[in-house]
Amino acid sequence: MSILVIAEHDNSSLKQATLNVVAAAKAIGGDIDVLVAGENVGAVAEAAAKAEGVNKVLVADNAAYGHFLGENLGDLVAEVGKGYSHILTSAGTTGKDFMPRVAALLDVAQVSDIIRVESDDTFVRPIYAGNAIATVKASDSIKVITVRPTAFDPVAAEGGSASVEQLDVVKDAGLSSFVGEELAKSDRPDLASAGIVISGGRGMQNGDNFKMLEQVADLMGAAVGASRAAVDAGFVPNDMQVGQTGKIVAPQLYVAVGISGAIQHLAGMSDSKVIVAINKDEEAPIFQVADYGLVADLFEAVPQFEEELKKVL
Amino acid sequence: MKVLVAVKRVIDYNVKVRVKPDNTGVDLANVKMAMNPFCEIAVEEAVRLKEKGVASEIVVVSIGPKASQEQIRTALALGADRGIHIETDEEVQSLEAAKLLKAVVEKEEPKLVILGKQSIDSDNNQTGQMLAALTGMGQGTFASEVVVDGEKVNVTREVDGGLMTVALNLPAVVTTDLRLNEPRYASLPNIMKAKKKPLDAMSPADLGVEIAPRLTTLKVEAPAARQAGIKVADVAELVDKLKNEAKVI
Incomplete structure (x- = not known):
């Protein structure tokens, strides 16, 4: 089995959620590659290469991915991911945006927001706002999965020495463009990963x-x-x-x-x-x-x- | 321009969810059903676009059993013009829902498709994005503001770090987040009028889509209950417990 993890990052640093998703990938078992898609993401790729258990880091560095537009990421991941048995990313707003496009383009189902891995095709996820917990078996040849990061203990951020490979796949769907953003600025830790x-x-x-x-x-x-x-x-x-x-x-x-x-x-x-x-x-x-x-x-x-x-x- | 809105019949959000004793699913027998709250926001947004003169016609579509027509009628009472019911008693998963909606999009050719970002039963958050991918449209997911500007729509999205605005070429797909608007209630005269609005029924086969679930639910369980702890008398005791008993500070 081979697993592709799509890194979550902000073009300058790797988000901890990526380490949680790699942990979920380890629970499935198999070679783990990490795809870093963004703009000027050298430092992110370096950080991903150091993460425990990562085999290879694939880098798609292009302005088309700089704002993580779902249309462009969807096309990219569907192409890079089609040789893998599993494609995983964090169930943050970026992953939730592009991942269903990947599943649709590959004509496979997506398993959203998993909190546990039972086997390579069976996963546990909350439904009804967490009022029920479903165990789901996926029958497609490629499993497209978003992972709830807090449900998996992160792998170590240091110690790995994965190879880094540059991809020259540029997917610009031309359907959408970035207009602006208002991001909260805070010196406090990130809410999703704070202790x-x-x-x-x-x-x-x-x-x-x-x-x-x-x-x-x-x-x-x-x-x-x-x-x-x-x-x-x-x-x-x-x-x-x-x-x-x-x-x-x-x-x-x-x-x-x-x-x-x-x-x-x-x-x-x-x-x-x-x-x-x-x-x-x-x-x-x-x-x-x-x-x-x-x-x-x-x-x-x-x-x-x-x-x-x-x-x- | 024509706006297509997809709505789903789900358990009413006020109902306490109970897992069936045999762990095959959630008990929906004799339970109040309603329009998915995110879909209500989608209908409201379409109606507001029509009130502003941006939308000319609102078509509402629902996939599900016969009873889903109740939710279509609700949308018609809120201001949609006509309904399409894709009737099936089978479980329809996100990818099939997206394929069915794609078939409707090809027939109706709307400029804008608005859906809720997720349904409160399966919590998948997939159908809108899948529909956009299958139809080659751009997507504005988790929208908190939608502004149509000529041949483009600007969508402000609720993202993890705050807000992000994208411009999409039309036609496009928008999925709604909670703060996009506050849905109105249907008035009695409008509920009466909605009964006379056109509603077409068809089957998945009529649209050439085969319902073949790729995901099998093996079991559904109640979540592990968290035990209530103790009450502390004052702040000093609280800090002492956190430091010396729980050891988290």
């Missing part, structure tokens, strides 16, 4: 109050997230949303502040190792999944939390 996440919900009352959480986050080296209710209320931007329709996180520590615990939210964070809930409503469903629950007014508890942390950190 600690502190999230606020509707109980935060407004966007300014999220500064309280940011102070605690900076103390702990944490990322800041939010529930859908907080995003829909306009407190914070949508890229902070944790939940079935936002980001799926599984940090060592998840602190939910003023979050009631709607199913939607739980689906995005209930695989965290330790969950803390701070909420003044002791009946809030979040307490049913929390390892440590504190029934308190967050406007008193969060500043106290910050003070206590300063003593021990």
